[in-house]
Amino acid sequence: MKRLETQFEPDDDIIVITARVLGPRGSAFGRLVLDTGAAMTTLTPELAVTIGYTARDGIRRTRVHTAVGSEDGFLLSVGELTALGVVAPNLLVHVFDLGHDNIDGLVGLNFLNQLNYEIRSVERRILVEHVAPATG
């Protein structure tokens, strides 16, 4: 099984990785926080707009409570999300304004659950084994 390695950035106590998302108008790179406590992968509306999505493309409207208030969002199936060297086609993501000014979103468990991964914090690297989904 192929093992992939990704270095992550030494930004204090959060793990920031680069992700590439694909939409109808092209693709975009952004920096997302790897968050094993988040069920859903989240993108900011700005990153969604960059690749050609708006709320009209959402499959469900949502309402989100954060420490800073309440936000409207939507669920969206992006063409592709690539992170840690793994491509997830048609990934369901949650789009809303995180209220945090310097990241593009969160990589959550609906992406991470497709992988076996090992976070080696001292070495600032993540090792990944991509497990292909069962078929049939």
Next chain:
Amino acid sequence: MSAAAVLAPEISRPLTWAEICARYPDEWVCIVEMDQLHPNGFGFRTARVVGHGKTRRAPVDQAMAWRDSYELIGHFYTGRITARPPRPSLVLDEETRDAIRTRR
């Protein structure tokens, strides 16, 4: 600043990330022509800036003038990422819950 000035598409010469951070400190930038060092990582030798601003949205609006010319656009913050993101709490009605479950 006039609307025409905002809309005028501009592109920088190739810059290193250090040069981009020095030129646009604590701003969001949209960049193209990233000469990446590693396929999974953030590092690149040089890139060209097609938008910048203090908000996440400002560089996106400027970069859309270049969208048809570049398949890949990077959207990055030049300052230090320090704060923890707020943990969102999604309000689940039954239809939203079903939409998430059926995609797992």
